[in-house]
Amino acid sequence: MTIKPHIIQSTQFKTNSIVIKFKAPLNENTMSQRAILAKLLTRITKKYPTDQSLINHLSDLYGAHLYSNVLKQNNTHVITIGIDFIQNRYLDQPMYLVEEAFKLLNEVVFHPCFDENQFDNRAFNQEKRLMLNKYEAIKDNKGQYSFYQLLSNMFKDEAYQYPSFGSKSHLLSLNNEDIFQAYQSMLANDEKHIYVCGDVEPTDIQKYIEQYLPLKSYPVNMPLIRLEDSENPLIVDVGQTQQARLNIGLTFEINETKDYFAFLVMNQLFGGDTMSLLFTNVREKLSLAYQIHSQVDARSGFLFVLSGVKNDQYIQAIDTIKVQFDKLQKGEFDVSLLETAKRMLKNHKLESFDRPKGYIESAFSNTYVMPHTKEAWLEGITNVDVDEVVRIALTGKFHTIYCLTSEVSS
Structure with a gap:
């Protein structure tokens, strides 16, 4: 072609x-x-x-x-x-x-x-x-x-x-x-x-x-990765580290066309920035983490929590992260926080167009999902509501928890 x-x-x-x-x-x-x-x-x-x-x-x-x-x-x-x-x-x-x-x-x-x-x-x-x-x-x-x-x-x-x-x-x-x-x-x-x-x-x-550049293109259509439920969700390694490195992988049932925008907003709300549930509760209020955030592979339905926590408190940190995710699933968050999350996502998107790379990467990302113009992408984020966030969150499962620590918590 x-x-x-x-x-x-x-x-x-x-x-x-x-x-x-x-x-x-x-x-x-x-x-x-x-x-x-x-x-x-x-x-x-x-x-x-x-x-x-x-x-x-x-x-x-x-x-x-x-x-x-x-x-x-x-x-x-x-x-x-x-x-x-x-x-x-x-x-x-x-x-x-x-x-x-x-x-x-x-x-x-x-x-x-x-x-x-x-x-x-x-x-x-x-x-x-x-x-x-x-x-x-x-x-x-x-x-x-x-x-x-x-x-x-x-x-x-x-x-x-x-x-x-x-x-x-x-x-x-x-x-x-x-x-x-x-x-x-x-x-x-x-x-x-x-x-x-x-x-x-x-x-x-x-x-x-x-x-x-007389190149010929040959379409690549790869099925999305689907994981079986984990039999051993918690893996703890002991090694030399000043802070425990606690990382968590979650899976979601995502229809990449219908759920793409809601999944992005859900992640932003959960751990996408300093206003998120993870940052304000796990780090700021309870001081369990030195740093914490979440990121997604939005088209595959994977979410990753990455954090550095106190070596002797990683179990408490895991429990607290699960509590915050439970809040998402129940819709127990302020609507103003949802609006902040959507505003931050839109600002980041607009900032990316300050460089040619932003236009190019946005266009290339359209080869994976239903194509969106810049305006349609912004509108898609704007239209996400509480019900959509809750619907996506309810499909989420904690698949694997990995912790590198200098000591094992009981």
């Missing part, structure tokens, strides 16, 4: 942005390959075979910023390749940077620096070592470590348990040929989207995509 570009015309910014999204099924066996591939593609190319040569070229493009990253979204794995560059009206001499940016992306996507089915070996080994360092950094960061321990226990049979750069065991076994195979698969099988945001001409963009 030929790609139809998503063009967001705007004179709001000083820069233009071009972003390519490559979406594939979330698979434990390919996440590490794709993570290293993303870094190699934007590091060197056939035409710019050294780090410095590519840096020099970006400098010639008035300091353009070329980047890549990987992300888990729902049950998919997404490679993002993008370039930000200054709009033409700010240049001191004529140069059509839009076409130059597309030329560079053509180099990145279609002419990587490989030979005989292998990427540059020095670059591959360096990126693999940097990726391994990320795993070591997770061990040293108690907050990150405990969150991934929660995921590994909650999603034991799912690739969702891993960071976006995959599992350490797979990374250790990777060789250079694996990255080349991931590259071939990305071009041949991924669902692809191209976004252009800025002061651009749509006819030019269409022409440049046909000329420089």
